Amino acid sequence: MAHDIRIVTEADLRAAVALDLGVVDVIERAFAALAAGGVVMPPILSMDLPEANGEVDVKTAFLPGFDGFAIKVSPGFFDNPAIGLPSLNGLMILFSATTGLVKALYLDNGYLTDLRTAAAGAVAARHLAPEQVETAGVIGTGVQARLQMRAAYLVRPFRRLLVHGRDPGKAAACAAELGQALDVEAEVTTDPAGLVAQSQLVVTTTPAREPVLRAEWLHPGLHVTAMGSDQPGKTEIDPAALIAADAYVCDRVSQCETNGELEAALAAGLWDRDTPPELGAVIAGTRPGRTAPDDVTICDLTGTGAQDTAIASHVFASHPEAGTLIRA
């Protein structure tokens, strides 16, 4: 039986959907649903394609309370830049949670992933950062460095921003863009220790395989969100920092153990505590996060299918007219 399917391109999405508190709120709902149970989130289907210097990941999650569920396909083909194409692209498919019929295809080339990833940073900041953030720092200078700082600003409107990256030119461009967009004082620094020392909120946004943030840099009243590590072997945070913090919080423990910061701490035999809390449990108040202004908190974001389901559902509900209708 034919039904209508909405086909929405990246250009349509960029014109219609921006990073705002509506997106942050729906991602927060997704984390709360993850903690509440009843969620079906299979392990990521991951396909390495050495012959093509590529990889494909498929993520999905079914969340009680959401009308739809998304399946996201994310190809990464790393020879593409040599022929003038981006490495990353992909799409999300939104299905009805009651009939399984396709409701929409979001040909977003990763744009919705960028938004839901940044929004998770805002959720982490909302629930774990000190109430007052005067200075925020970002390590990394790419798309997520920009989006994470815009997202953090929505919930912790800081007055000063510090940017550190390996490439001074890129760091300067990132600082200039954010300073203007957020109307804050933005500076580049070559000293990550100094960046952390001056900040109450730090986000690491790198593909690092060696820590870029040392345990001895932690100080009272600091919150760190590490969002760069999303694969085995990646790490941004000194494993000792996870133990030194008052709270280390995972987006999803099972993913952080293999793809996040917990991987290295477990491998080094450093993790001696109980299972860390998940962000959803902190949101729900069933596990403690920050308990005092001077606490040190760390949130580890590896990216979940729950966020994909949430952002796709949000776009469908908030932009019912976007794109082209196909009767299929």
Added chain:
Amino acid sequence: MAHDIRIVTEADLRAAVALDLGVVDVIERAFAALAAGGVVMPPILSMDLPEANGEVDVKTAFLPGFDGFAIKVSPGFFDNPAIGLPSLNGLMILFSATTGLVKALYLDNGYLTDLRTAAAGAVAARHLAPEQVETAGVIGTGVQARLQMRAAYLVRPFRRLLVHGRDPGKAAACAAELGQALDVEAEVTTDPAGLVAQSQLVVTTTPAREPVLRAEWLHPGLHVTAMGSDQPGKTEIDPAALIAADAYVCDRVSQCETNGELEAALAAGLWDRDTPPELGAVIAGTRPGRTAPDDVTICDLTGTGAQDTAIASHVFASHPEAGTLIRA
């Protein structure tokens, strides 16, 4: 960077693509590629959704020698018929094997799966059935019963057809339709043992959880294709028949062990041979299949992502103008 994506509906596909020897040949190429190595075919991503009385499977395979690879999403929502919707729907996404860019979306609601599944039956018959098939028998009366017999007829043009099913009315309708379409003598029988005794080629197409074909019914010069079992717990063939046959051939051993006929034989401790050959190895001639006219052969088809990649690639190559173009 925007590029063109072809959006092709089920109606477009039904108008353009039929079951023919071109489809059989490309599915044969897929099985040969599976046996030749270099294939990346991750385990099926399977999501049970008890809350919605549904399930979702995701299959994919990257095959050397094919320009694209498909990811297929198959939702099954079993409360749908009560509200006038089909239980099964879904789509295939075809990606470039060199850049990972989306080339086409086939909103086929399972139509391409039906074709590639039937074509696998024809490949099995081509390589395993006796050269001369006078009478073909089918157990089951659904869509695949019809398509499997049409597919078998392409490679073994039989003159007589026997149909057995639990519902005599459905069996009569199936026999009448096939008799007319293939211009063969078609009869319904309530006796499956007699059906097997009179046939040189039998296909089982049921969702059975207890065998519908007994080992003692096997006779010299018989080929059986069992295509109904595709999930743990399903079985169509008496496990003793697998041992009694001269050749038992899997589409993919790792899938037949858990989802196919081999599951029950292994569980009963009956399987005492080496790893069975795969259909691709028989096609390539690296493992024996039928070695004499009087051999008894059985082929176990569970359905592979390789077939999805093959059919989607074939449709893209053979119908480059199908559907609607979206620039995304």
